[in-house]
Amino acid sequence: MAERVVVVGGGMAAVRLAEQLVGADVRLTVLADEPHAPYNRILLSAVLEGTHSADALTLRSPEWFAAQGFDLRLGARVLELDRDTREVVLVDGERIAYDRLVLACGSIPTLPPIRGLVRRDGTLHPKVHPFRSLADCRRLDKSVVEVRAQRASKPSRAVVVGGGLLGLQVARALSVRGVLTEVVEGADHLLAGQVGPAAGGVLARDLRRLGTEVYTGARAVRMTDDGVQLDNGALLPTDLVVLTAGGRPSTALARRAGLMVGRGIVVDSTLTSVTDDRVHAIGDCAEHRRRTTGFVPPAWEQAEVLARVLRGEEAAYDGLRSVARLRATGLEVAVLGDPRTAEGEVVEVTNPIAGSHRRLVVHGGRIVAAALVGDLSRVGLITQLYDRGTILGPDEPGQLLLPEAADAPTTLPDEAEVCACAGVSAGEIRACGTVAECVDRTRATTGCGGCADAVRRLVGEVGPVRVPVG
Structure with a gap:
């Protein structure tokens, strides 16, 4: 009899797992708490910017799940996990039995310690917008339109709290929309979690050149009707405040169920809970070797490894591959591993x-x-x-840092990786006839979207990349 696999979460890791289980002898149920079909969170800023429609973010439609024989439940909120009976309990009382449980709960935003952020009745100040979900994106988009209409000829203003990857994406999207935007980051430079001061300084200069002011080494401490006050005494007048700083793995369900939880749900190399061999975790909520990740490539890699484990194959996740990309108008960033702390000789330009x-x-x-x-x-x-750990000659590191000709993507060798999120090579892309076929077969461009131009050139297409729905 086919194993009953229940996935709690309908994000990018859950969808990748479902894709990898097509044709497997499993009865798959995916419990997504949002009312929308699973979508690409990384491109939410592109929706805010206006370069993508919300529908274009859909990863797989409900019809796709049904066609595979999978049960996708939208708006399904989980109350608790009953490990004794091996059942997932929904808030409406329904109990769903499982043989294997996969927790792909993602992460949840945390509110920074800013006085006045939350009003006495427990609601957020009306100017304040978290930015995590499609609902958050739509609410912020609506507020941008309303504020611009109210201010007529005067420019609207926004403060983005957080200078990480998401903060920079949102800041650029708002700036492109004509909103005077300022970024507040408590660390001494932007993207402090991924890059060093030199790179952070280049990003700050680029943002200022593109019309976005940056305040580093400063923290927002008070929210008033007039604006946001910083710990250095400055007051930033604003119509909108967007929270992009702070977030933690979603572990409440696991903790209540008695699973071992550190920062995330602790798993071994097969992505299996160290507490219960019938429970697995992938994506932002999983902790492997005392590390959690907030990026798509490792989450997708975990999903692929777990799919093999669920099929009964030998597979292990080593957690060594870490790739992060920033997609925002006028800003291009890629980070491999941890360039701040990695030991070795540094070659820098x-x-x-x-x-x-x-x-x-x-x-x-x-x-x-x-x-x-x-x-x-x-x-x-x-x-x-x-990725391959190729040994370089003494001159090669320096040569790699030299700029490449504009048409270079078309001369990439077949084995060169083009889509870092999905791990897709140039040869795999060339084997596709169209961008749509490439998306469907390899999932290239469905992560951060940074490889879209290269994919388009490799398949010989022109014009914008359109990600199919389902």
């Missing part, structure tokens, strides 16, 4: 005037980490060398 910074950390002749800001023409080749 910074040109703040041109808005570029490139850093490789090389140990034993191998690239162990990298940060690229402003010029990603070599990111495919560098990612390939990083």
